[in-house]
Amino acid sequence: MPARKEAARLADHRQILGLADDLLPALIAKLGATGLAELEVSEGDWKIRLRGPVDGTPGSGRAVGGRSSRAAGGHPAEPGHLDSGRSDGHRPPAEPAGDPYRTAATSPAVGVYHPRAEITSGSRVRAGDRIASVDVLGITQEVIAPVAGIVGAAMVEAGDAVEYGQELVWIELITAPADRTGREA
Amino acid sequence: MFSKILIANRGEIAVRILRACRALGVEAVVAYSEADRESLAVQLADEAICVGPADAKRSYLSAPAMISAAIVTGCDAIHPGYGFLSEDEGFAEVVRAHDLTFIGPPAQVLERFASKEATRHVLGAQGLATIPGSNGMLRDDLHALEEAERIGYPVLIKPSAGGGGKGMRMVRTPRELESAVKICRSEARSAFGDDSLYLEKWLEDNRHVEVQVVVDRFGHGVHLGERDCSVQRRHQKFIEEAPTPALGEAARTDLAERAIRAVVAAGYENVGTLEFLVDQAGNAYFIEINCRIQVEHPVTEMLTGIDLVTTQIRIAAGEPLGFSQADVVLRGHAIEFRINAEDAEHDFRPSTGVVERYLAPGGPGVRIDTHLFAGYEVPPFYDSLLGKLIVWGPDRPTAIARSLAALEELVIDGLTTNVAIHQALLRNEVFLAGRMTTNLVDRVGAGSFLAAAAR
Numbered sequence: 001m002p003a004r005k006e007a008a009r010l011a012d013h014r015q016i017l018g019l020a021d022d023l024l025p026a027l028i029a030k031l032g033a034t035g036l037a038e039l040e041v042s043e044g045d046w047k048i049r050l051r052g053p054v055d056g057t058p059g060s061g062r063a064v065g066g067r068s069s070r071a072a073g074g075h076p077a078e079p080g081h082l083d084s085g086r087s088d089g090h091r092p093p094a095e096p097a098g099d100p101y102r103t104a105a106t107s108p109a110v111g112v113y114h115p116r117a118e119i120t121s122g123s124r125v126r127a128g129d130r131i132a133s134v135d136v137l138g139i140t141q142e143v144i145a146p147v148a149g150i151v152g153a154a155m156v157e158a159g160d161a162v163e164y165g166q167e168l169v170w171i172e173l174i175t176a177p178a179d180r181t182g183r184e185a
Numbered sequence: 186m187f188s189k190i191l192i193a194n195r196g197e198i199a200v201r202i203l204r205a206c207r208a209l210g211v212e213a214v215v216a217y218s219e220a221d222r223e224s225l226a227v228q229l230a231d232e233a234i235c236v237g238p239a240d241a242k243r244s245y246l247s248a249p250a251m252i253s254a255a256i257v258t259g260c261d262a263i264h265p266g267y268g269f270l271s272e273d274e275g276f277a278e279v280v281r282a283h284d285l286t287f288i289g290p291p292a293q294v295l296e297r298f299a300s301k302e303a304t305r306h307v308l309g310a311q312g313l314a315t316i317p318g319s320n321g322m323l324r325d326d327l328h329a330l331e332e333a334e335r336i337g338y339p340v341l342i343k344p345s346a347g348g349g350g351k352g353m354r355m356v357r358t359p360r361e362l363e364s365a366v367k368i369c370r371s372e373a374r375s376a377f378g379d380d381s382l383y384l385e386k387w388l389e390d391n392r393h394v395e396v397q398v399v400v401d402r403f404g405h406g407v408h409l410g411e412r413d414c415s416v417q418r419r420h421q422k423f424i425e426e427a428p429t430p431a432l433g434e435a436a437r438t439d440l441a442e443r444a445i446r447a448v449v450a451a452g453y454e455n456v457g458t459l460e461f462l463v464d465q466a467g468n469a470y471f472i473e474i475n476c477r478i479q480v481e482h483p484v485t486e487m488l489t490g491i492d493l494v495t496t497q498i499r500i501a502a503g504e505p506l507g508f509s510q511a512d513v514v515l516r517g518h519a520i521e522f523r524i525n526a527e528d529a530e531h532d533f534r535p536s537t538g539v540v541e542r543y544l545a546p547g548g549p550g551v552r553i554d555t556h557l558f559a560g561y562e563v564p565p566f567y568d569s570l571l572g573k574l575i576v577w578g579p580d581r582p583t584a585i586a587r588s589l590a591a592l593e594e595l596v597i598d599g600l601t602t603n604v605a606i607h608q609a610l611l612r613n614e615v616f617l618a619g620r621m622t623t624n625l626v627d628r629v630g631a632g633s634f635l636a637a638a639a640r
Contacts, residue, residue: 110236110254136253137283161257163235164250165219 028150028172029122051101103147104155104167111136113162115154115169123151124174131169134162149173186502187211187262187286191255192226194266195245197556197572198478199226202264205494214258216251218244220564225556234258239566245269248276252283262286262501268568271477274299288501290455290476297452301473308459311447313471316462319384329366330359332384339387342369346377355387388470390622392431392463393417395475396444397485399456399496401506406453408445409485409493410515411437415621416610418533418631423603424610425481426520427488430581430619431463440469445510448474456497480523480573483554487519487577518584519577522592522607524555525569529606529631537565541599546591550577550584553595563600571602581619585611606631609638
């Protein structure tokens, strides 16, 4: 990381936070709604580029972000039922190495997914916030935001059956991981 | 018949149940924990669902997780396998409350046989001998002496409030009895807050013989003979065979017939196993009933040609048994070896790691039920059973010869297994003579068997 003046860094951080508050939620909501693969916006010295889920189907609900279904032997997914044969044993971790800008909130249990009405694509959340729930035989288990960020594309829909550990919703990081801060500028 | 079955178990039995479902043309969903994502059952399954983390309490032992998984995948029945939730009558009840079928005895039957003491009473009343004991609790020293005299020495003093062998004392003579009762009373008082004691006959050098029964919903039951599970280490069976070398044909048939009559009369349903202790004189004492499929069920399948798991599923679905006692023919001799990931030379310490190479044995009468494959990483969270080698022969010597050949062929690289102790026992004269007792391996020590075989 190049040596930078403390004041310059702080100014940058303020600017990043400002952008995050004003611009990012709207952009993420836009990205989720349009199904675009990528959005780029420039403002002043800053350029923001947003990328949709890796397979380019934001918000489509299923098998997103590396949860590949098995090619052979599977049955077509029934409405409200889990994809069959989803466990091919090669599911990447919740935070794919190639995409350090977001983390998935995962299911705490096997059951039926219910998003919270007030949490939508673009909502700002803190780590530990309750963002959705999974109903297990009538008992509610909370889906917790694993990191602070902006709620991004959902990988499941309300009423979908989900399994333990299943990736449900992307949380887009507001600040890039520490080692990248500054380098992008 | 069911349309879709949730397999609520792991390891080799999950694979075994999956095969049974396929044989019946019933869809199956394998429920697995995060630690078993790469397991064979998950790989073989058309459909699998992760129900929780590695910790069995939150996955394989979690009734809500399993029932929720069954509901969201559209299953109408749950097969619990063995261990885990298989004998939990509370689980069976909750399964029923969610309009699912528990594959096993109905909840009300499980409840009737839940307590060992009550079961002994119920089946004792139906003519099964139980281990002789004192009539109620010991009142005083005189009462203890009278009762011990009546039962016959040696006797075991047992605290009423105890369990798992705690606070028990074996006594061989009337002279020892008085002081032993005194010690047991004070121990029981401090350990359990209850000093009531009773006596039970001490059975030395006994054998473990169990009878396999199947009973349908219409009260039609047959026995499928017995199995001898006397080769044990710390009460864990590791070789099972049938027929038992401990009893002659007439005695075996008599025991099996008494067992099936008693359980049918007591209203049992589905597959079950009645365990007996057999003493040196050949007397069989009923101990307990296992209301589930057992690890060693393939021994009986090899002898009878009857698929016990599909039978279990069909009975739970309400189908009639479809065969009678006259149709059951016990042919030849079968031996099962539990292949465990453990080190017999170091006190059977469990071993974990990656299976670097795996080669399965074959040939006439050789069957292997396992979840192993090359590259499989044995998770450290569950039991050490890697699989079961089951070998059939027209007679015991042929079965033993085939077993030695099969164990020689079996290759599992990357883990320490107990194959060597199996090979040692197959060359041991006590085993060859069919005189193994449940305490022999512990008394002599596994090391001695291994050393003797190496000579």
